[in-house]
Structures are given as structure tokens and as C-alpha cells.
Amino acid sequence: xxxxxxxDEPLSTxxxxxxxxxxxxxxxxxxxxxxxxxxxxxxxxxxxLFHHFTTKQAMLAELLDxxxxxxxxxxxxxxxxxxxxxxxxxxxxxxxxLVASPFDVRGLxxxxxxxxxxxxxxxxxxxxxHAEMRSLVTDGIAAGEFRACDPEVARQMMTGMLLDTIxxxxxxxxxxxxxxxxxxxxFVLRGLLSDRGHVAxxxxxxxxxxxxxxxx
Amino acid sequence: xxxxxxxDEPLSTxxxxxxxxxxxxxxxxxxxxxxxxxxxxxxxxxxxLFHHFTTKQAMLAELLDxxxxxxxxxxxxxxxxxxxxxxxxxxxxxxxxLVASPFDVRGLxxxxxxxxxxxxxxxxxxxxxHAEMRSLVTDGIAAGEFRACDPEVARQMMTGMLLDTIxxxxxxxxxxxxxxxxxxxxFVLRGLLSDRGHVAxxxxxxxxxxxxxxxx
DNA sequence: GAGACCCCCTATCATTCGATAGAGGAGTTC
DNA sequence: GAACTCCTCTATCGAATGATAGGGGGTCTC
Numbered sequence: 448x449x450x451x452x453x454x455d456e457p458l459s460t461x462x463x464x465x466x467x468x469x470x471x472x473x474x475x476x477x478x479x480x481x482x483x484x485x486x487x488x489x490x491x492x493x494x495x496l497f498h499h500f501t502t503k504q505a506m507l508a509e510l511l512d513x514x515x516x517x518x519x520x521x522x523x524x525x526x527x528x529x530x531x532x533x534x535x536x537x538x539x540x541x542x543x544x545l546v547a548s549p550f551d552v553r554g555l556x557x558x559x560x561x562x563x564x565x566x567x568x569x570x571x572x573x574x575x576x577h578a579e580m581r582s583l584v585t586d587g588i589a590a591g592e593f594r595a596c597d598p599e600v601a602r603q604m605m606t607g608m609l610l611d612t613i614x615x616x617x618x619x620x621x622x623x624x625x626x627x628x629x630x631x632x633x634f635v636l637r638g639l640l641s642d643r644g645h646v647a648x649x650x651x652x653x654x655x656x657x658x659x660x661x662x663x
Numbered sequence: 664x665x666x667x668x669x670x671d672e673p674l675s676t677x678x679x680x681x682x683x684x685x686x687x688x689x690x691x692x693x694x695x696x697x698x699x700x701x702x703x704x705x706x707x708x709x710x711x712l713f714h715h716f717t718t719k720q721a722m723l724a725e726l727l728d729x730x731x732x733x734x735x736x737x738x739x740x741x742x743x744x745x746x747x748x749x750x751x752x753x754x755x756x757x758x759x760x761l762v763a764s765p766f767d768v769r770g771l772x773x774x775x776x777x778x779x780x781x782x783x784x785x786x787x788x789x790x791x792x793h794a795e796m797r798s799l800v801t802d803g804i805a806a807g808e809f810r811a812c813d814p815e816v817a818r819q820m821m822t823g824m825l826l827d828t829i830x831x832x833x834x835x836x837x838x839x840x841x842x843x844x845x846x847x848x849x850f851v852l853r854g855l856l857s858d859r860g861h862v863a864x865x866x867x868x869x870x871x872x873x874x875x876x877x878x879x
Numbered sequence: 880g881a882g883a884c885c886c887c888c889t890a891t892c893a894t895t896c897g898a899t900a901g902a903g904g905a906g907t908t909c
Numbered sequence: 910g911a912a913c914t915c916c917t918c919t920a921t922c923g924a925a926t927g928a929t930a931g932g933g934g935g936t937c938t939c
Contacts (some may be wrong), residue, residue, distance in 0.1 A: 475775035479694035559691035638850035
């Protein structure tokens with residue numbers, strides 16, 4: 448029996464609302480999820496939600512922040528390492544963090560929902576993250592580590608993979624998080640590297656960085 | 664000025680409804696899109712939609728069919744070729760077809776929406792497609808062409824990439840469809856191949872298959 | 880013990896939704 | 910030219926939605 452992912456003390460209602468909202472946004476989408484659905488899962492009445500959050504959209508904004516801010520920190524780590532190593536380390540850390548997170552992030556990124564003016568900060572953070580990803584790919588190409596490709600396309604492929612791979616339906620409780628993270632990172636690395644002999648070297652250096660606590 | 668992607672004769676109202684619905688499902692999701700929105704884009708009143716389709720869900724079912732049936736045909740082609748070649752050919756053909764399609768497929772696959780009993784045939788078709796993808800990966804591993812990996816994870820990574828890469832916001836009118844398709848296929852192939860020296864060989868054989876008209 | 884605060888409840892509301900009913904116009908057929 | 914078919918329209922409906930208002934109970938502080 449795997450250890451419980453949550454500490455013994457009970458979660459606050461606010462935290463439980465966020466977890467229920469995230470899970471249902473992932474399955475049904477933002478608009479396909481009603482506040483009555485979220486409240487029912489938490490075990491409170493629908494209007495009680497609005498004691499903790501001003502609007503339904505405020506719940507989404509909070510969930511976006513909890514995903515985007517840590518992701519930006521992760522991708523900005525390890526500045527001194529070369530691009531392939533940095534990208535690999537970022538992917539490993541990001542996948543591991545997302546799999547371990549109590550929040551299902553797959554339902555957060557809907558084009559039209561994110562256009563709401565109240566979510567401009569979250570939209571900017573997301574764009575900043577995408578820019579960092581492109582920059583990493585561009586640096587890798589310039590350094591000769593990555594083969595020539597469109598950095599934006601590479602970014603899209605990575606983003607698509609991250610979201611669809613992380614929380615697949617039926618993720619087993621005994622999932623090897625580290626193994627899963629490495630598999631995704633390997634896939635991306637191999638897809639981009641120009642000299643595939645480098646794979647093992649990059650893996651070794653990146654794993655050394657990824658498992659080191661604190662800032663690189 | 665690139666040639667118009669649609670023939671000169673005007674589209675039927677039914678076709679225009681499907682295109683408008685697909686585009687809006689992609690941006691806003693199924694539930695985030697109202698029938699009033701769809702009708703407004705088509706240029707008819709909201710109740711007029713129900714002359715052409717019995718329900719809003721029937722529109723979704725039709726769009727799913729138009730995506731899934733051709734995709735199943737594509738992945739079942741080229742049975743005689745080896746797995747890596749077949750996978751590459753499938754990806755190239757699929758990406759090319761999806762980019763060229765007048766229907767934006769990104770908004771069609773919502774877990775909860777697909778659970779509706781009226782969409783069981785579409786759900787089955789989707790599962791069949793995923794099974795074929797896993798089977799291709801499994802065959803590739805057994806043949807020593809692909810490195811050992813979880814076929815379901817590989818399938819998820821491919822699916823995630825396909826959907827997020829195909830219709831990225833701001834796809835230019837002069838997009839090199841063939842180039843885009845090849846880039847995605849290359850990324851996947853490199854990610855999976857055990858002997859990376861094979862890349863050029865597989866590419867050549869697969870492109871020969873992918874560009875050949877009719878069944879392989 | 881009174882007051883403040885927090886967090887829940889019920890009742891309620893305006894708005895939006897998907898869908899139905901029936902009328903009318905244009906085109907086609909006999 | 911009448912009848913039929915197709916496809917649009919307006920009017921309308923029941924149901925569901927996000928959010929507000931106000932009340933009540935429990936806990937804490939002074």
C-alpha cells in the first residue's frame with residue numbers, strides 16, 4: 448500500500464475546493480464544470496464556495512498560479528549548465544512535480560477562458576514559460592547540441608506531451624514517478640539532439656542537477 | 664497568395680455549421696461553446712441549427728467521425744512494412760491530413776463529454792486507434808527497432824503532441840504542411856528508435872509509402 | 880458574557896442555455 | 910397553379926447556471 452500523499456492534518460476547505468475544482472476542470476473543462484459539482488465533491492453547499500473565492504474564475508486563477516510559478520522557477524534553474532542538460536533537468540523536475548501534485552493541471556489551459564482580462568497575469572506567466580522553452584531550444588541549436596528545428600514547434604510538442612502524458616486516466620497508485628519523468632525527458636532529448644551519442648552524457652549531467660535540492 | 668483551401672462552390676449550411684462548431688470547440692471547449700455562438704458564426708438563427716442536427720451532441724459526433732475514421736484507415740495502412748516505417752508513415756499522413764482539414768479537431772476530445780452514451784461508437788473508435796498505436800510501438804520493440812518503453816506512455820506522448828502541435832494559434836497561411844508533418848514524425852521516431860543510425864533509412868522508406876496514393 | 884469573526888446554511892435572483900412548435904418564403908414537381 | 914419539400918424565421922419553454930443576501934452556530938478575544 449503506497450504511503451498517503453497528503454499529510455495527516457486535514458486540508459483546509461479552500462485547499463479541498465482547489466483540488467476538487469482542478470480534478471473536475473481536467474475531466475469536464477472549465478465550462479463543463481459547475482460550481483454545484485465542485486461544492487458537492489467538497490461536501491458543502493454551492494454558495495459556500497463564494498466565501499473562499501470571489502468568483503469561479505478566481506479558483507482557476509489560483510490553480511494557474513500554483514502551476515505556472517513553480518514551472519517558471521524550474522526552467523530558470525541551472526543557468527550555468529549547457530542547454531541540453533538544462534532542458535532535460537527541467538523536464539524531469541517538471542514531470543515529477545506535476546505527477547506528485549495534488550492538482551490536476553490538464554484542465555487549466557483553455558484558450559478562450561484564458562483570454563479573460565482578469566487572467567492577464569496568468570496569461571503572461573504562461574507566455575514567459577513558453578518563451579523560456581523556446582530560448583532553451585534556440586540555445587541548443589546554436590550550440591550544435593540540437594538539430595535544426597523550429598523552436599516554437601518543439602515547444603508545442605513538449606507542451607502537448609507534458610499535459611497529455613502526466614495525468615493519463617488510470618495512473619496507478621504505484622507509479623514510478625521518477626521513471627515516468629525520465630521517460631518523457633528521454634523522448635524529448637532524443638527527438639532534439641543532433642548527436643545522439645550524447646544522450647547518456649546529457650542524462651547523467653542532468654540527473655545530477657535535477658536531484659540536487661535547492662537552486663542550481 | 665496561397666490558393667483557397669475550399670472549392671469555389673459554396674459550402675452547404677450543414678458543412679459550415681460543422682466548421683464553425685469545430686473551430687469554437689477548439690477554442691472554448693464543448694460546454695464553453697453555445698449553440699447561439701455557432702449559429703452567429705454561420706449566419707443563421709440558433710434554432711435553425713436543429714434542422715440540420717438533432718442535438719448539439721450530434722454535431723460533435725459527426726466531427727469525431729470525420730476525424731477518427733480516416734485516422735483508423737491511415738494507421739491500418741502499410742501492413743507489410745516494418746513497425747518504424749509504418750509509424751513514421753502514419754504520423755506524416757495524419758499530421759498532413761489534420762493540418763489540411765477544415766475542421767479543428769483539438770476541441771473534440773473531452774473526457775467527460777465522450778462518456779455520454781450517445782457517443783459510444785466514437786469512444787470505441789478512439790480506443791481502437793489508441794490500441795493500434797500501442798500495437799505499433801509494441802511490434803517495434805519486439806523487432807528491436809524501438810528501445811524498451813511503455814507503449815501506452817509512448818501513445819500518450821504522441822497523442823498529446825499531435826493535438827497540441829497541429830493547430831497552434833497563429834498557424835501561418837504559408838505553412839509548409841509536409842515539413843511540419845515530417846518534423847513531428849522525426850521527433851517521435853528519434854524518441855523511440857533504439858538504433859538511431861536507422862533514422863534516415865526509416866524516413867526514406869516511410870516517405871515512399873506516405874506519398875504513394877491509395878492503400879499500401 | 881458581549882462582541883467580533885469565520886464559515887456554513889437556505890432562499891433567491893437574473894441570465895443563459897438547448898431545444899420545440901409553428902409560421903412563412905423559395906424552389907421544385909406534377 | 911396546387912401541393913410538397915426544404916430551410917429559414919420568431920416565440921417560447923423548462924432547466925441550469927453563477928452569484929448575492931441574510932441568518933445562524935461555533936470559536937475566540939477582551
